[in-house]
Amino acid sequence: MIRLILLGGPGSGKGTQADRMKERYKAVKISTGDLLREEIRRESELGRRARQFMDKGELVPDDIMIGILDKITQKFESRKQSYILDGFPRTLPQAEALLEMLKKQEVALSSALLIDVPESELVRRLSSRWTCKNCGATVGYPDGKPRHAVCGQCGGELYQRDDDKKETILNRLKVYRKNTEPLIRYFEEKGLLKRVNGFGDPDSIAAGIAEILEHLPRT
Ligand SMILES: [Zn+2]
Numbered sequence: 066m067i068r069l070i071l072l073g074g075p076g077s078g079k080g081t082q083a084d085r086m087k088e089r090y091k092a093v094k095i096s097t098g099d100l101l102r103e104e105i106r107r108e109s110e111l112g113r114r115a116r117q118f119m120d121k122g123e124l125v126p127d128d129i130m131i132g133i134l135d136k137i138t139q140k141f142e143s144r145k146q147s148y149i150l151d152g153f154p155r156t157l158p159q160a161e162a163l164l165e166m167l168k169k170q171e172v173a174l175s176s177a178l179l180i181d182v183p184e185s186e187l188v189r190r191l192s193s194r195w196t197c198k199n200c201g202a203t204v205g206y207p208d209g210k211p212r213h214a215v216c217g218q219c220g221g222e223l224y225q226r227d228d229d230k231k232e233t234i235l236n237r238l239k240v241y242r243k244n245t246e247p248l249i250r251y252f253e254e255k256g257l258l259k260r261v262n263g264f265g266d267p268d269s270i271a272a273g274i275a276e277i278l279e280h281l282p283r284t
Pocket of ligand 1: 197198199200201202216217218219220221
C-alpha cells in the first residue's frame with residue numbers, strides 16, 4: 066500500500082491530482098478538516114476535546130489532530146488501504162508528530178510528494194479568475210486581463226474578487242512559503258521528498274506522478 070503526503074502551493078493543481086490518484090491507485094484522500102468535523106458530529110472523545118478549542122476560536126492542537134489521524138490510518142492499515150494526506154501536515158511540528166505516529170504504527174511513509182510549480186506561474190494561474198457581478202459565473206483569463214468585458218452567460222459585468230487579486234495572492238503565497246519551506250527541507254533530509262514538475266497540463270503532471278509512484282517501495 067501507499068502512504069503519501071501531498072504538498073503544493075495554492076494553484077498547484079494538487080486537488081485535481083489527488084482526485085486522479087484516488088482512482089488510479091484506489092487510494093483514499095484524507096482531509097483533516099472533514100475528519101475533524103466528523104469526530105465533532107459523532108461527539109467522540111477527540112471530537113469533544115477539539116470542540117472546546119474551536120468554541121474559544123482557537124486552533125485545534127496538533128496532538129488532537131494526530132489522535133484523529135492515528136485512528137483512521139490504523140483502520141486503513143488493517144484493510145491495506147492506500148491513503149493520501151492532502152492539507153496535512155502544514156507545519157514542521159505536525160510533520161514530526163506525523164512521522165512519530167507512523168513509527169509507532171510500525172509502518173513507513175512512502176513519500177512526501179511536492180507538486181513543484183514556479184511562483185510566477187502560480188500567480189498567473191491564481192490571478193486569472195474573473196467573476197460575473199450578476200450571476201457569479203467565473204472565467205479564467207491567464208494573461209491577467211479579461212478578453213471580454215462582460216459575462217458570456219448573462220452579459221453581466223466582470224470583476225476580480227479581492228481573493229483573486231494579485232496583492233492578496235502574493236500574500237497567500239508568502240504564507241505558504243513560510244510554512245512549507247521548513248517542511249520541504251525536513252522531508253528532504255529524511256530522504257522522503259519527491260518533486261514532480263507541476264508546470265504543464267494535468268495529464269502530463271499525472272504521468273510524472275505515476276512515474277514516481279511506480280518506483281516507490283510498496284509495503
Ligand atoms: Zn453572468
